[in-house]
Amino acid sequence: MGELGRLAHTEVRFYDELSAGVAGTPQCHGSGFDPLTGRFVLVLEDLAAGPCEFPDTLHPLDKDQAGLVVELLARLHATFWGRLPAWAYSASGDHTSLLTGPLLKLSSRKLAERADIDVACGRFIDEHYRAAARLLDRPPHTVTHGDAHPGNVYFRDGAAGLLDWQALRRGHPGRELAYTLITSMATGDRQAAEHDLLERYRHALAAEGGPDLDADELWQLLDAFGQFEREMFDSGIGRATVGLRGTEKLDAALRFIVSYQQSYSGVRLVDIEPEVVIAQLAHIIPVMRARLQRLLSGPNAAVKAATAIRVAVSHYIVRSDDGDQFLAQLRHAVGIKQPDGS
Template sequence: MTSPGTVGSPDGLTAAWLGRALATEVTSVTYEKVGSGQIGACYRLGLTTPDGPRRLIAKLAAEDPASRAFLGPAYRTEVSFYRDIAPTVAVRTPRCHYSALSEDSTTFVLLLDDAAPAVQGDQLGGCTPERAADAVVNLAALHGPRWCDPSLLDLPWLSLVTAEDAKGLDEVFAPAVETFIGRFGDALSEPDRATLREVARLVAPWVVGRSSRFGLVHGDYRLDNLLFPPDGDGVIAVDWQTLSLGHPVRDLAFFLGTGMDPAARAAGERALVAAYHEALTGHGVEDYGLEECFDDYRFAAVQGPLITVLGCAYGTPTERGDAMFLTMARRSLAMIRDLDTLSLI
């Protein structure tokens, strides 16, 4: 059966189209929108098939056609993750039943398992050490199987950060920091403003630092992109548009630094890094000791304000979004000071 390709809107997800995509008979379909849909649009599908009712999540391009050309690289990355990477790693993520990407990368379709009744994490509320432990072990299941795997460098849609990339980041990040500081004003403490500006000064050497170890980096591994089942075990990671290559521990520092209250993070981070490291070794990572991992975790803490400031600069402003970015900045900047991260750059 030939692939039915992509559709530009949920109206294209007809019973006939879905039947071709899933290689089964579909006699009826219903859909409802889920999520906010800033980068892509998600719909919960109810299908009637000969084997009984079936529920899937369909992920499509953003509703605004003008946004699609800009978002094309992100669409290509997510589709490529499910095609090329997901089968080779152990991270828990929804099973993909169908994927398609247009030649110009402006439209795509992913048909994924519906993870309900799992519930989305809350970036504003933060998470408990127990939930954090499950999340970091799942993160190691992304990093460990392809740790320093040279074949990743052969994938045309993934690449390591270059000196030219670092120069470009240096040019855009400092102005973004000043915009961020101006936007939030007195809501940012003087220590936070000072730390942000110091991060901006050092971000170029940081982003190319410690490059001898590399691997897959989710890039936005945070609570809003994690689904937690009601039984409390088996967190599921979603939203793979920002996958890249870099030091994998950046994901770990970003998750703990932005997702936990600073006091709780400081009290529990040694144990959480140890749980992550133990899981890494279980996936075959060798010659990487726990203390070296913790030192890399300290170094990687810059990932928190970097992603937070850039996300705020390029995202669509919302009330919850502003509250989230401010909270993430405060938490991650406290982490940088607690760990004396900037002295390592």
């Protein structure tokens, strides 16, 4: 997998061609890569011999530490903004991305067998990984570290540094920031600090010669994911109801809503970014209500559609583990009788 992903070659090339202009990297005394065998060597300074602190993935960073990492990423991104090396490719352009989706599905099955983790929450990404990856890789691009979690971070003399440059890619800075903050901080701490940290990043990026990004630009990936998921919902409900009419078509739409939400990763997004998702819902609810209303008839069609959508939203925010009850509630809201006649 490493050779397929060009990991060794990427890291050697980083130290040979780019590291001199990047703050927070160990000094490299020598490097080599053999393209025939994929073997490589890097001789770096002995960081452990000096006053360095090495965090790990089992211990979250605090706000101050995360701020140092964010500033380091800003310097990295500013250095290569508009100056991308030709050989740097995006994560979605990585050969290994062809294998990521199947590997995610396999990992989910293994986790479900061995742990009490609700892997169904991530099934949406498992099934649509390549489309999601392309969305995350939309411009603007700069050089990203690609794997800036606490296990690849060190602190020295009041500043952060980064190790393990094998996953260096070109990509959207928001993707790197999201990955780093989510993997580095406890959820509550991150939610409380993320706006301040993004402001710290914006100011550092501009100070280092990068663009003066608007704060909203750093949230665009979440907004884009919302749009992507809505498009997936629309196309899915279209397939579920094609060729059907009347009550049969309406019931098929309701059954799709239930199955979609049970396989949908957005509930997890609500847990992570509730403010963003709630803001999106304010715009989505009227659209969903209007679409469902087109499948209804009679003087109370608008009320029925509004009630059903509110039921669906409540199940979206607080995930239901009872699909039959969810469907029964939707049917009751729009006036469809249950199979038992109730």
